[in-house]
Amino acid sequence: MPTWQLRLLRGRPGSPPRLETYRVELPAEAYLIDAVEKIWAEQDRSLLFRHACHHASCGACGVRVNGRERLMCITPLREFSPDRAIQVEPLRHFPWLGDLLVDVSPMMQWMAEIGFAIIRRDELTADRPLPGGIEQGTRFEDCIECGLCLSACPVMAADEAYLGPAALAAIERMLAEPRDGDTARLLALADDPHGAWRCHSAMECTAACPSNVDPASAIGRLRRRLIVEKFRRWIGGGR
Amino acid sequence: MKEASRWKRAGGWVDLRGRREGGLAFLLMRLTGIGLVIYLFIHLYVLRLLAQGPEAWDAFIAMAKSPLFLALDGLLILGILYHALNGVRVTLLGLGIGVPHQARLFWGVMTLTLLMTAVAVYAIFAITG
Numbered sequence: 017m018p019t020w021q022l023r024l025l026r027g028r029p030g031s032p033p034r035l036e037t038y039r040v041e042l043p044a045e046a047y048l049i050d051a052v053e054k055i056w057a058e059q060d061r062s063l064l065f066r067h068a069c070h071h072a073s074c075g076a077c078g079v080r081v082n083g084r085e086r087l088m089c090i091t092p093l094r095e096f097s098p099d100r101a102i103q104v105e106p107l108r109h110f111p112w113l114g115d116l117l118v119d120v121s122p123m124m125q126w127m128a129e130i131g132f133a134i135i136r137r138d139e140l141t142a143d144r145p146l147p148g149g150i151e152q153g154t155r156f157e158d159c160i161e162c163g164l165c166l167s168a169c170p171v172m173a174a175d176e177a178y179l180g181p182a183a184l185a186a187i188e189r190m191l192a193e194p195r196d197g198d199t200a201r202l203l204a205l206a207d208d209p210h211g212a213w214r215c216h217s218a219m220e221c222t223a224a225c226p227s228n229v230d231p232a233s234a235i236g237r238l239r240r241r242l243i244v245e246k247f248r249r250w251i252g253g254g255r
Numbered sequence: 256m257k258e259a260s261r262w263k264r265a266g267g268w269v270d271l272r273g274r275r276e277g278g279l280a281f282l283l284m285r286l287t288g289i290g291l292v293i294y295l296f297i298h299l300y301v302l303r304l305l306a307q308g309p310e311a312w313d314a315f316i317a318m319a320k321s322p323l324f325l326a327l328d329g330l331l332i333l334g335i336l337y338h339a340l341n342g343v344r345v346t347l348l349g350l351g352i353g354v355p356h357q358a359r360l361f362w363g364v365m366t367l368t369l370l371m372t373a374v375a376v377y378a379i380f381a382i383t384g
C-alpha cells in the first residue's frame with residue numbers, strides 16, 4: 017500500500033499559519049478526504065476540517081489542493097504521486113477559523129436572503145412519462161453551496177462586499193423558477209455595483225464548480241435580463 | 256478586519272496561484288488597462304513639446320527613432336492589441352456568450368495579439384530602419 021505525503025496548513029487565528037507534512041498509508045483507490053480523516057483519527061485529533069456526505073452533495077469539504085479549489089471527497093489519491101506532497105489549504109475569501117476550516121456563513125446568509133430553494137422541478141423528466149405511482153419529478157438544485165467558486169474568484173479577493181458567483185447564480189435560478197418569490201427584490205439585489213456588475217469575467221467560478229452550475233453564464237444571463245428591464249423602464253417612462 | 260490584512264486581501268487579484276486561463280486573462284487585462292492609462296499621461300506630457308516650437312519637437316522625434324524607443328513602441332502595441340482584443344472577448348463573456356469556449360478564446364486572443372504585434376514591429380523597423 018502506498019504511503020502518501022500530505023502538507024496541511026495548520027494553525028489558529030491570531031498567529032501565522034504553518035505547513036506541516038503528514039504521512040498516511042492508504043490504497044490508491046482512496047480519496048483525499050480519507051487521508052485527512054486518517055491523519056485526524058491516528059495522528060492529531062485537533063485537526064479542524066469539515067465534511068459530511070462523502071459523495072459531493074453536502075458541499076462541506078471544499079479546500080485548496082495544490083492551489084486549486086476541490087472537494088476532498090471526490091479528489092482521488094491516484095491523481096497524485098506518493099513521491100510528492102499534496103498541499104491542502106483552506107478556501108480563500110472566507111473568515112479563517114483554523115487549519116482547513118473556514119466560516120462559510122457570509123455565503124450562506126446570502127443564499128438564505130435570496131431564498132434559494134433546494135428542490136426544483138425536474139426539467140430532465142419534464143417531457144417523459146413517469147413510472148406509475150409517481151406524480152411529479154423533483155430534483156435537488158445543482159448548487160451544493162460549497163463555496164469553491166467564491167474561493168476561486170479573483171474579484172472576491174478585491175471586494176469583500178461582492179455577492180459572489182454562488183449567490184448571483186442562485187438569484188438567476190430563482191428568477192427562472194420564481195415559486196411566488198419576490199422577483200423585483202431579487203433583481204434589485206443583483207442590480208448593484210457589488211452585484212452582477214462587479215463580475216470581471218475571470219471565469220474561474222465556472223472552472224472551479226464541481227456541480228456544473230456554471231455561475232459565469234448565469235451572471236451573463238442575469239446581466240442581459242437587467243439590461244432589458246432597464247430599457248423597458250426607459251421606454252415605459254420611469255418605474 | 257485589520258488594515259494590513261485588508262490590503263493583503265485587496266491585492267488578491269494579482270495572485271495567480273491555482274488560477275487558469277480566465278484568471279490570467281483578467282490579470283493581463285487589468286495590468287494593460289493600468290499601463291494604457293499611464294501611457295496616456297506620458298503621451299499628453301510629450302505632446303506639450305509641440306507648444307514649445309519645432310526644435311523641441313524635432314529633438315524628441317530624433318530620440319523616438321532610436322531602437323530602444325522603437326522597441327518600447329512594440330511593447331505599447333502588444334499591450335493595446337491584447338487589451339482591445341480581450342476587451343471583445345470579455346464583452347461577450349460578460350453577457351454570458353461563449354462561456355464554454357472562454358479558454359480557447361483566450362488563446363485565440365493571445366495568438367492574434369502576437370501575430371499582429373510581430374507584423375507591426377516588422378513594419379516599424381522596416382519604415383524607420
Ligand code: HEM
Pocket residue numbers: 215216217281284285287288289291292295338339340341342343345346
Ligand atoms: C479598443 C479599445 C478598448 C477596448 C475594446 C477596451 C475594453 C475594455 C473592457 C471590456 C474592459 C473591462 C474589463 C473587465 O471587466 O475586467 C476594460 C477595462 C479597462 N480598460 Fe479598456 N478597452 C480599450 C481601450 C482602453 C484604453 C485606451 C485605456 C486607457 C487609456 C483602457 C483602460 C482600461 C482600464 C484602466 C480598465 C480597467 C481594468 C480593470 O478594472 O480590471 N482601455 N477595457
Ligand code: SF4
Pocket residue numbers: 075158159160161162163164165166181182185221224225226227228229230231
Ligand atoms: S456554484 Fe458551484 S462552486 Fe459555487 S457554491 Fe454552488 S456548487 Fe459550489
Ligand code: FES
Pocket residue numbers: 066067068069070071072073074075076077078087088089090
Ligand atoms: S463531504 Fe459532502 S461534498 Fe464532500
